[in-house]
Amino acid sequence: MNIYDLTIHELKEKIAAGELTPAEIKKAYSDRINEVEDRVKSYITIIDELAGDELADYENKKEGLLAGIPIAVKDNMSTDGIKTSCASKMLENYKPPYNATVVEKLNEAGAVIMGKTNMDEFAMGSSTENSAFFVTHNPWNLNHAPGGSSGGSAAAVAAGECAAALGSDTGGSIRQPASYCGVVGLKPTYGMVSRYGLVAFASSLDQIGPITKDVEDSAILMNVIAGHDPQDSTSIAGKKEDYTKYLKEDVSGMKIGIPEEYFNLEFDEEVKASVLAAVEKLKEAGAEVETVHMTDASYALAAYYVIAPAEASSNLARYDGVRYGLRSEQAADVSEMFTNTRHEGFGDEVKRRIMIGTYALSSGYYDAYYLKAQKVRTLIKDDFDRIFNDFDLILTPTAPSTAIELESKSDPLEMYHTDIFTVPVNIAGVPAMSVPCGFDSNDMPIGLQLIGPHFGEGKIIQAAYTLEKLLNINEKRAEL
Amino acid sequence: MIDKKDVEYAAGLAQLKLDEEEKEKYTEQIGEILNYVDKLSELDTDDVVPTAYTVPMKNVLRKDEVKESLPREKSLANAPDEKDGHFRAPKIMSD
């Protein structure tokens, strides 16, 4: 295997055994980026000098969990002195004066940050086609989308342009691209990973999580980034574990629920077949699988498309041209500056969601939309809690299809529907992981979603690890 | 459903400038989305408490201690325009 195809744990083994040095690893990944980046286009910013500094600092951080390991970071996480654009013209030249907490943790662990990855603008989208700069291509088929909004991160991992990456997930933005790109993506329980430094989209739904080549790497990254942060009031204390202790091949007695309402929705037959085949494998390994009944996922999607835009409309109001970011040249007064700047700085999807959100919060409509959606949210949360009383995990497909073709969905609603299986998870605040379970007849990856109860990352990791070993497809790489 | 006036009102509140074409387009698209969202009314939520916080936490507080502020140059570093240590913006009202 090429160095750039190795996982974090394999790279660490080789470093420890003296077979590879961090400098060699860095070079291998840099060369790989040079080789494929003009076709995949995962990165908005590639960091060279910083990686150099971190290599020099390797001796001090040798004990770090990620010492010498190249990691990519989605471009909506603040990096001190390094452009953080959120793939928007609004922040095209914005350099934060501080690091996100997760970035500090990566640095403390000795990671080598390779660069900032492409995404849908302000994390609004499901294909990375909403980036204001350029489109990222799926390494498995360059005519297809990598998914979104963490498309750049998922593609970079799948293409070997980094050992692993961080993404963010508000309605599926880690899991869906992981599924499309044949890699592992975990959205942790809301509050397990600090949001300090993550440019906010929908505050009550956003979470940062790892995108990796296999389940073991996911556990390693979680050990680095999870945990309480006093700078984030919604960050939870006392629940962090050593996630690597769940890397066991054992699902005997695990109760897994298959929601009938989700599987009854119309979606790709090959995806369905692949997911159900994986379910059989789990049953053979001793898991107890049963059908369960849950609220139709489309209600969660409807609630999401009120709550997320509402919070976003407020979170994105700060982009007014006064203190940082784009400022329109033409402005006779402040009011014109506000409207011109926001017109020039925001793309179509962002504007659309801001307006939906503004409308949903406005006088006369708050009760019918926002308040109603927050009540439905309670119903959905209770629904998950009810199932988890009797079950360890819930299993669904990650996405209704494999990676869509670029430029194939022009209708916003159609694009929103690709999130149907992932959104309910964010609404309830529970953790979920997408793990590769097969390929379709076009050799495009299919992903399966394992959902756990609050703080159930351990169970998820254990089941996913077992499945990964049973399916034995995690060593397959995209041919570029 | 939602008409152009609603879109204009929302755009005004959100400080977004839209041309006629955009107003038409958004009216249609947002209308479709809100149509879909309307299915929420199919669920009975009369006795349901809204979830404002998925995290069941309360009283997250910090001590009243002064921490170092950002050096002024850093605060102003991304400013499109500045003067005498202030952020500078156009005047509030045109004549």
Next chain:
Amino acid sequence: MTTKYETVIGLEVHVQLNTDSKIFCGCSTEFGKEPNENTCPVCLGLPGTLPVLNKKVVDYAIMAGLALNCDIAEYSKFDRKNYFYPDLPKAYQISQFDLPVAENGEIEIETEAGLFNIGVTRVHLEEDAGKLIHEGSIDKSKGSLVDYNRTGVPLIEIVSEPDMRTPAQAKAYLTELKMIMEYLDISDCNMEEGSLRCDANVSLRPVGQEEFGIKAELKNMNSFSAVEKGLEYEVKRQQKLLDEGKKVVQETRTWDESLNKTISMRGKEEAHDYRYFPEPDLVPLEIDAAWKEEMRKEIPELPREKYKRFISELGLPEYDAGVLTGDKDLAVFFEEVLSDYDDPKNLSNWMMGEFLRLLNENGQAPFESGVSPINLAKMLKMIDQDIISGKIAKKVFEKMYNSGSDPETIVEEEGLKQISDEDELENMVDGIIADNPDAVEDVQNGKDRAIGFLVGQVMKETRGKANPGLVNQMLRDKLMD
């Protein structure tokens, strides 16, 4: 015949809390720093930043609520108030909408017309915005300059019921509120510096009508006198409109200090749809009985209670009680002296007289001068014991004020002891009698006033140290048989 109208006034008062750090970040709240020196990613609202609540801010809000006789919420939360303005970095203010920290309070105020209870609707927490100044003049402005030092400074907003019926009542309410906040020591309460701000809602209704009239909101009154003048002007303006059969427009008006009138801001102010929703970046507050009790214990005797006690228990006249309790430090100073001295009226005279005179001349606060409560007590006792005369005491007091020394030392060093020794005095008196035969003759001829002249001579001779009472008596004994 013109209709008689009743004035209805409600006040919204913003009080800046004097915590060391801001409400949601660790930046200092210190006033008067260079622009943008007290800022950080959080209070600048940089992308990705999050608020973390300062506990002391909640402590102070609970104290304020209790002091205003409010119910303290068991469950309270923050909400976002969304609007665009250059001095608002996040384009929303974190405030409280439907579940404030305190509600349903009231305070007692006193005007010339008597005592009144004014209801307090609510007390809630919010963050302050930055400062925007117009480059050039307001009408020929070239730009806007913004300083964000003030963003994130904690505020409590105190909303009164529309219970006030005269501008005088409004002024009394504002004064009482300010004193309460000073007694709690949670704010500098300085209108000139902006740590106390007042907006008013004013309307008129025909006497006897229950329904409120249309109200105007008044802003930009930056002193107590501006509040009173602004309200008086507005009441007259509305009265005139109604008398002419016109309607009052619901609008915001700004008080113009130079023109002495309120001016409509219509056209510059659009109706605000603030789109309040619960702040997702903060978790709710649960205030239990223990927390309330802890804060209740921090509340000292409040101004009205102290005022009443000074009158009923210490027997002070209303005027004295008013002056002494009008300033918290003055009241505390007064009480500290009293722990060592038992004539409140005498002490009050000295404090309202000499002490306040010197404090005002020197621009100092009660505990900033050289006079300590213990030393003032000592000095007063020395007067009572005839060790020094009242007149000499004024000199001693001024020396104490400037040097911080104690009265015994001063009297000793300056030789200011009152001469009460009979032999010594007799010598002086005999001497003066010998030197002033004309005056003596006047006295013996029944001109009583000449005694005063002779006493004066003795006082002059002794540089004021002779015990004037004794001297007077001695002269009478010797000259008037």
